[in-house]
Amino acid sequence: MVPLNWYLILSAFVFSCGLYAALARRNAIAALMGIELMLNAVNINLVAFWRYGNAVEALAGQVFAIFVIAVAAAEVAVGLALIISVYRLRRTVNLDELDTLRG
Amino acid sequence: MPAILDHLPTVQQVIFILIGLFTAVSALLVVVAPNLFHNALALVATFFGVTGLYVLLEAEFLAVSQVLIYVGAISTLITFAIMLTRGMMYGRTSPTNQQRLAAAIMAVLFFLVLAGLLVHVPWPVVGAELKAGEAIIADLGELFVTTYLIPFELMALLLLVALAGALMLARDR
Numbered sequence: 001m002v003p004l005n006w007y008l009i010l011s012a013f014v015f016s017c018g019l020y021a022a023l024a025r026r027n028a029i030a031a032l033m034g035i036e037l038m039l040n041a042v043n044i045n046l047v048a049f050w051r052y053g054n055a056v057e058a059l060a061g062q063v064f065a066i067f068v069i070a071v072a073a074a075e076v077a078v079g080l081a082l083i084i085s086v087y088r089l090r091r092t093v094n095l096d097e098l099d100t101l102r103g
Numbered sequence: 104m105p106a107i108l109d110h111l112p113t114v115q116q117v118i119f120i121l122i123g124l125f126t127a128v129s130a131l132l133v134v135v136a137p138n139l140f141h142n143a144l145a146l147v148a149t150f151f152g153v154t155g156l157y158v159l160l161e162a163e164f165l166a167v168s169q170v171l172i173y174v175g176a177i178s179t180l181i182t183f184a185i186m187l188t189r190g191m192m193y194g195r196t197s198p199t200n201q202q203r204l205a206a207a208i209m210a211v212l213f214f215l216v217l218a219g220l221l222v223h224v225p226w227p228v229v230g231a232e233l234k235a236g237e238a239i240i241a242d243l244g245e246l247f248v249t250t251y252l253i254p255f256e257l258m259a260l261l262l263l264v265a266l267a268g269a270l271m272l273a274r275d276r
Contacts, residue, residue, distance in 0.1 A: 001113075001115060001230055002115055002116050002119045002159065003228075004226050004228050005221050005222060005224075005226070006116075006119060006123065007119075007156070007160075008221045009217075009218050009221050009222070010123045010126065010127060010156075012213075012214055012217040012218055012221060013127050013130065013214055013218075014126065014127070014130045014149070015213075015214075015217075016210040016211070016213050016214035016217075017130040017131055017133065017134045017210070018130075018134075019206075019209070019210045019213060020134050020206050020207060020209075020210035021133065021134045023202065023205075023206035023209070023210070024199045024200060024202060024203040024206035024207065025134075025198060025199055025200070026197070026198060026199060026200045027139055027198065029139060029181060029184055029185055029188070030139060030142055030198070032181070033133055033142055033143070033146050033181065034133075034134065036146065036173075036177065037130055037133060037134075037146070037149065040149065040150070040153050040173075043153070043165075044153060044156055047156075047157060047160050047162050047165060048160060050160075050162070051160045051161065051162070051230065052226070052228045052229060052230050053229060054227075054229040054231075056229070056231045056233060057242075059239070059242055059243055059246055062162055062164070062165055062243060063243065063246055063247070063251055065162075065165055066165065066168065066243075067254060067258060069165075069168055069169070069172055069173070070258045070261070070262060071258075071261065072173075072177070073172055073176065073177060073262065074261050074262050074265035074266070075265075076177050076180055076181070077180065077265055077266055077269040078265050078268055078269050078272070080180055080181065080183075080184040080269070080273075081268070081269035081270070081271075081272035081273035082272055083184055083188060084184060084187055084188065084272075084273045085272045085273055087187070087188040088275075093188045095200070096200050096201075
């Protein structure tokens, strides 16, 4: 079998990519893509630990991954609706130009 | 000779390396490619790579859900959002903000620390044999209406509220 470490390192890499996108991209949609990457990395971890763990029959890892997918779908729908709504008001989706609440 | 053969990767490991490289490269493209539309296409490729990992981990139901929800629905939503908010996307401004250097250093350090830890930790691995795919999906369905009934219903409520909220937010007034 593939060593468990390989999955974990790959998912750490995908998570780091997502982290960079969420922190450094100016476009709100690109930042949202970074969040999607991070959620996928978490899912890889959950499923890998489920497969290699000692409670394969309980299926907890898969169930959690399905919950994560559902929450991600809800999050992306609301996030993109917010982005479109902001774009209508301000004609921009650059995160650093949206500073109305800055003190 | 047997010592060398021990270190040769098995077929599964070769497949993992191929899928893993594909996933890693496309995840990197999502982050570094300057064109937003290319980012979205790379994101679809990443989702496919993760699907391959699920198949390799024998989580078939999740693999199918991944294709349906991520590749089918979320990618389409993102592509639509890119098209609806076009105009600002190309040229003119840099794709990253002023904290790109700090963010890059943080992300690289985060990865190095995690990878360094993960290489050394001896995870207790069982890796038991699984039942047939259909039996696992039947078990999953049963778990959702027994052990995980309340989270399952909450998830349904969350999806309903989120989608109604998204409609309200994006509605053209």
